[in-house]
Amino acid sequence: MSKIRQIIQEYFNNTYSESIRKKFSIWLVDSKATEEKDKTLQEIWDNLNISADTSTESSYLQLQHRLFIGRKTYRRQLFRKIEKITAVFLIPILSVAFSYFYLKNSKLPAIENIEYAEYFVPNGEIRTLTLPDSSKVLLNSGSVLIYPQKFDGKTRDLYLNGEACFTVVRDENKPFIVKTQDMHVEVLGTVFNVSSYADSGNSSTTLESGVVNIRLKNKQSESILLKPNEQMLYNRKSGVSEVKQVNIETILAWKEGHLVLQSMSMDEIIKTIERRYDVTIFLNSNKYNKEKITAKFIHGEKINEFFAVLQQLIPYMKYKIEGKKVYIY
Template sequence: MANKTIHTLISKFFGNDLPEAVRCAFGKWFVGGTHQQEKEEAMLELWEQVPAEADGRTIQELNKLHDRIQINSRPAVRQSIYRRMVRVAAILLLPLIGAASAYLIMQHEPNVLEPAWTECFVPNGERKQITLSDGSEVWLNSGSLLVYSAKFEGSQRSVYLNGEASFRVAKDLEKPFIVKTGHMEVEALGTVFNVEAYSDSELTIATLEEGKVRVDTDMEKGEPIILRPDEQVVYNNQLKTISKVIVDAGKVLQWKHGYLTFQGASFDYIVKTIERRFDVTINYETGKFAGRSFTMKFRPDEGLNQVLDILKEMVNGLNYRIKDNIIYIN
């Protein structure tokens, strides 16, 4: 796994308010024996990106960390861990203290992790299909993480998603299938649907192609939303707004086959999708494109330059240049 992917994983998942099962599963991978050098380098890179020096609050947080180490770690490792933390204190961003402390403590306390969950992470620029133990088929889009039980024991089949996935659910009337995200839960018995829930987006979107699903959000509890084929619910977790619209669900799910399809999408949304698809970073002035929406479709064989050229045709005055893996739009 590329170091950039490790960097993205750490910065995306630490500090976010994610379900406990997701944190445990990610922690299991994070402190595991694979990609150890890349993890260390990614942590160091994150630390070195922070120009601020340690202040009173940083030291206070480090003292809290020290207390945690005293409680959770064996005596032989306490001082070693704390010395490592103090050594990088001057370049620690406060949210990263949580990441660093979890990393260092879990290195010595692996039993705190839940072994019953499995995770599947798909890096930017890739897509992946997996089959769950109940026979349900899942397509995962670029930059997505799915956490699921290996056996689906209990009264329901719950999976946790950060990113975008398409589900073809195996029927089991006694065990409902539930997709949980940071702001939405989608429940189905036997159906085909799509859920988009990236942690860096304010939108969580559920789209139904076949069957019927029930959608709940983290707003104040009310009547759940029932979706029927070709219906889509869009939840804005910042504005706390919900809308239900009619769409062509088949087109929404075409990303599984390599298509990029946008129906009335904002420029910000298009940019983030391109970043994940082609594993690039795009720098641009958000305000210049606010309030506009675009409908367009790109074939699987169209590369990054072709996509950008079409954007250039559609957006008056847009120009771009590419340097290394960064795209500058002006």
């Protein structure tokens, strides 16, 4: 029996602290033993004999934004099997099992002595955070940032799921590194934006000023240097990355509360709107698959105003808003 399987089974007879659960989040984005982890968790998932109740949907939707899930493929499995298990059982299976593995088997030195903080931004909000080195972070809706309470090591490492704009205090002796499921973004002192939501098909880094060095996890031997007004866009499905010139004001429009759609698919629009307005959107048709929408909302439009405009762009679209739920037909 593998160590991972033993650890997951041992979880059911133990309780772990919040600090260990946070450290799990950091470990989970690591790409080591991905196939074995997924296989073991999938088998345990399939063997659970649990029925969902009326709170399953809301609990699971909250879970999506709380967990630092690093593999989109596993999230898709969760969506397909949502009717089988409630979020309350999913949380400990994922978090505690991997936290234990990380602490007991990681080769990182003295990890137990590092105190991590987790900063979560709910859907519908944008928040500002000051880091221990006085660097500033503006986090977009539905984002999670995990960082040491003190930058005592040789580098300033942070772990991001979501979107954030960093204004980094320069320290030539201590590089600032943002780690996501796809890439490591290293800087000394600069202003840049990272977008890496776990449920998105793409991730990106955009530079406003200074210089950033990017290393993709699937190409560790290669580095990508960005200059101001450049963006590195990574396609998770194809594994292909590209660097292009962009309008930095458009990329950072979310900082001012603006919403900019640039040739977005309906699937991308739904995820963006769910985060922005803190709603759940149900799409009951595949007839919008070929739609690509470009639009700009800069007047603080409410959700009903947004969909009124979207319907003008897609005249055959039908929708209904019921509280925190939106149905598209």
